[in-house]
Amino acid sequence: PRRTEPKKPRGRSARAKRQKSYR
Structure with missing residues (x-):
């Protein structure tokens, strides 16, 4: 889920x- 970190x-x-794809 963390691709653009x-x-x-x-x-x-x-x-x-x-942040939307985080939770």
Whole structure:
């Protein structure tokens, strides 16, 4: 589930995407 964690540091899309797929 953590695919955009230590990669592509975009800061917004990646964070929201990983947070939605987190829980």
